[in-house]
Amino acid sequence: MLKHFNQIGILLCLTEISVIGVFGQSEPPRPPKAPRIAIISKIPPHAKRFPAIYSGERGTSEKSIAVDPNVEMKLCVLEGKLEINGWQRNEIRVFVKNGSGIVLKALEKSEPSGKPVWVRVTRGATPESQSGPATECLSGENIEIDVPMKASLNLAGRVTETTVDSVKKVTAKNVGGNIVLRNITGGITASTHEGDITVENSGGQISLESSTGNILAFEVSPGQIGDLFRAKTNNGAISLQQVDHRQIEANSISGSVLFNGKFLSGGLYNFKTSNGSIRLTLPHDSSSTFAASYGFGSFNYDFPLKVLTENTSDGGKNVVATMGGGDATINLTTNSGSIWIKKQ
Amino acid sequence: MNGNCFELGTIQAFLDGETAPDLSLKVTNHVASCDNCALLLAESEEQNSIVFSALDREFNSLVPTQRLWNRINESIAVEKSHTPFLQKIRLALLAVIANPSLAVAASFLIVFSLFAVVWSLRSDIANDSLAAAATAPLPLPMFPAVGSAPIAAVDNLRPASPAPLKIEVSNLSPEKLHKFVTNANLKDSNNRPKPQYLVDRTPRETALEYLPGEESYVKTISDLKQNIDARKDNILNPSSRVAYERDMAVVNDAITKMKEVVRKNPKNQSAKQVLYSSYQNKIDLLNSVAEREELMASLK
Numbered sequence: 001m002l003k004h005f006n007q008i009g010i011l012l013c014l015t016e017i018s019v020i021g022v023f024g025q026s027e028p029p030r031p032p033k034a035p036r037i038a039i040i041s042k043i044p045p046h047a048k049r050f051p052a053i054y055s056g057e058r059g060t061s062e063k064s065i066a067v068d069p070n071v072e073m074k075l076c077v078l079e080g081k082l083e084i085n086g087w088q089r090n091e092i093r094v095f096v097k098n099g100s101g102i103v104l105k106a107l108e109k110s111e112p113s114g115k116p117v118w119v120r121v122t123r124g125a126t127p128e129s130q131s132g133p134a135t136e137c138l139s140g141e142n143i144e145i146d147v148p149m150k151a152s153l154n155l156a157g158r159v160t161e162t163t164v165d166s167v168k169k170v171t172a173k174n175v176g177g178n179i180v181l182r183n184i185t186g187g188i189t190a191s192t193h194e195g196d197i198t199v200e201n202s203g204g205q206i207s208l209e210s211s212t213g214n215i216l217a218f219e220v221s222p223g224q225i226g227d228l229f230r231a232k233t234n235n236g237a238i239s240l241q242q243v244d245h246r247q248i249e250a251n252s253i254s255g256s257v258l259f260n261g262k263f264l265s266g267g268l269y270n271f272k273t274s275n276g277s278i279r280l281t282l283p284h285d286s287s288s289t290f291a292a293s294y295g296f297g298s299f300n301y302d303f304p305l306k307v308l309t310e311n312t313s314d315g316g317k318n319v320v321a322t323m324g325g326g327d328a329t330i331n332l333t334t335n336s337g338s339i340w341i342k343k344q
Numbered sequence: 345m346n347g348n349c350f351e352l353g354t355i356q357a358f359l360d361g362e363t364a365p366d367l368s369l370k371v372t373n374h375v376a377s378c379d380n381c382a383l384l385l386a387e388s389e390e391q392n393s394i395v396f397s398a399l400d401r402e403f404n405s406l407v408p409t410q411r412l413w414n415r416i417n418e419s420i421a422v423e424k425s426h427t428p429f430l431q432k433i434r435l436a437l438l439a440v441i442a443n444p445s446l447a448v449a450a451s452f453l454i455v456f457s458l459f460a461v462v463w464s465l466r467s468d469i470a471n472d473s474l475a476a477a478a479t480a481p482l483p484l485p486m487f488p489a490v491g492s493a494p495i496a497a498v499d500n501l502r503p504a505s506p507a508p509l510k511i512e513v514s515n516l517s518p519e520k521l522h523k524f525v526t527n528a529n530l531k532d533s534n535n536r537p538k539p540q541y542l543v544d545r546t547p548r549e550t551a552l553e554y555l556p557g558e559e560s561y562v563k564t565i566s567d568l569k570q571n572i573d574a575r576k577d578n579i580l581n582p583s584s585r586v587a588y589e590r591d592m593a594v595v596n597d598a599i600t601k602m603k604e605v606v607r608k609n610p611k612n613q614s615a616k617q618v619l620y621s622s623y624q625n626k627i628d629l630l631n632s633v634a635e636r637e638e639l640m641a642s643l644k
Binding site: 135311317 | 583584587588590591594595598601602604605608609612613614615617618621622625628629632635636639640642643644
């Protein structure tokens with residue numbers, strides 16, 4: 001009997017040792033994870049348009065306020081599609097679909113009429129949540145605003161798709177998103193860091209700036225003598241069609257500059273690009289003096305230009321040439337791009 | 345002396361004021377009643393007046409006394425000057441030894457001084473022997489050639505003396521030169537051979553030559569870049585960052601190329617124009633990042 005107990009004891013000991021040996025040892029090291037492969041999208045930065053993100057507020061709000069016809073409205077938008085239209089009524093109407101609440105603040109009123117001449121649109125609590133706003137900027141899926149046609153707008157946006165039509169004056173700044181401006185009569189100042197800027201059928205002094213987008217302007221005219229048209233982008237293209245300003249500055253770092261129109265007598269036009277090309281499409285009766293500096297690039301023309309001076313040393317190429325009477329002065333500067341002057 | 349009359353000595357002492365008060369009183373009383381003593385006193389006074397009048401110049405003048413003191417002082421000074429130097433030291437040492445703490449300090453100082461003197465003498469002797477062995481075969485000039493190119497050809501030399509310049513190639517081997525340099529006795533300036541030329545090692549001015557207006561561009565870019573570089577990762581999202589770096593590379597390339605062109609031909613106005621335009625592009629590019637940050641901050 002004692003012998004059996006000994007055998008059982010020995011077996012129990014062996015079993016315990018084996019169990020401890022199997023389960024007691026540390027967990028075997030896992031195989032190293034395969035390194036993540038960064039996938040870089042080939043889509044250009046400015047191709048990323050309206051963001052998919054949305055704050056989740058689901059309220060729909062609408063408010064209006066009677067204002068002076070020459071009202072100035074200030075507004076900031078965090079995210080959303082913003083559409084502002086001028087109308088004949090002396091009233092501001094704000095509609096937000098699936099977004100934040102609305103507060104209309106009259107910052108200043110007109111002395112004779114007693115109506116607001118300076119209005120600020122801010123964020124209010126949503127109808128459902130009734131919670132206080134954390135920011136003063138609107139957000140929503142769609143933000144529609146109607147303002148008097150003589151209104152001036154001061155807009156700021158983080159990620160917005162902005163469209164403004166038929167107002168007097170617009171100042172718009174976007175971190176990201178396109179800006180489309182139509183029928184603006186009293187001048188435009190627009191800038192976006194990621195997105196395109198389009199200006200159509202507008203007038204006044206115009207300044208357009210984009211970091212990584214294209215700039216397109218057509219059928220644009222000055223409001224008064226001396227109004228300047230300025231367009232600048234870092235790596236986008238600048239396309240100007242029928243821009244009637246007498247003074248134009250268009251500058252791109254790595255994009256092209258395209259001009260299709262006519263140079264006015266006495267005008268001053270500066271087109272610069274570092275790495276892109278400059279293409280001018282002009283009517284056959286143009287009268288201009290060209291001063292082209294094209295570094296390591298090339299200079300080509302379809303017109304019978306009268307070359308006044310020319311230097312073809314590599315890196316410092318330049319040419320001064322006239323066409324017609326040479327009334328307008330056109331300065332063309334590129335480092336390594338090409339310059340083309342073509343007939344319409 | 346008759347009766348109570350006083351002697352002549354006592355009368356003289358009375359006249360001189362050397363008698364005691366009691367005796368002076370007795371003499372006075374006696375002279376008043378004694379005609380002989382009164383006569384004697386009168387004679388003595390007459391004699392004193394004659395003597396004092398004769399010796400008045402000597403008694404009333406201080407010159408002889410001052411002269412005497414001067415002579416005494418001179419005699420003391422002469423005697424001191426004639427005292428031997430060793431005797432003076434001995435006297436000083438005796439005065440020092442009289443104080444035990446000063447004596448201990450002085451002994452330590454003496455031992456330390458002796459040790460220092462012995463140590464320095466030993467070093468000098470060793471250096472003298474090494475220098476004598478090393479400098480004996482060395483001829484002038486001082487700057488021999490290393491390899492085939494003389495040092496004078498690569499360094500700025502200026503003459504150490506108004507003597508005419510003379511640059512020659514030495515025939516010394518590098519080992520001897522090494523010995524000469526390592527064993528040179530820098531302390532013994534008298535035995536050291538005088539250099540014929542001195543090598544001017546002052547750093548040359550590396551001031552960059554800027555075009556007119558270029559320096560302000562460079563400084564502005566430097567300031568902007570310093571501010572932007574630290575924060576651009578937080579400001580720009582990846583796609584914008586790629587675009588920014590690409591544009592910056594384009595601008596930098598343009599600046600580099602145009603600077604080279606302008607350096608070759610400073611009169612090339614066209615290249616200058618492109619260069620300035622590129623600088624401005626760079627400033628605008630950096631500014632766009634700052635403006636973006638500002639706008640984002642205003643929308644929070």
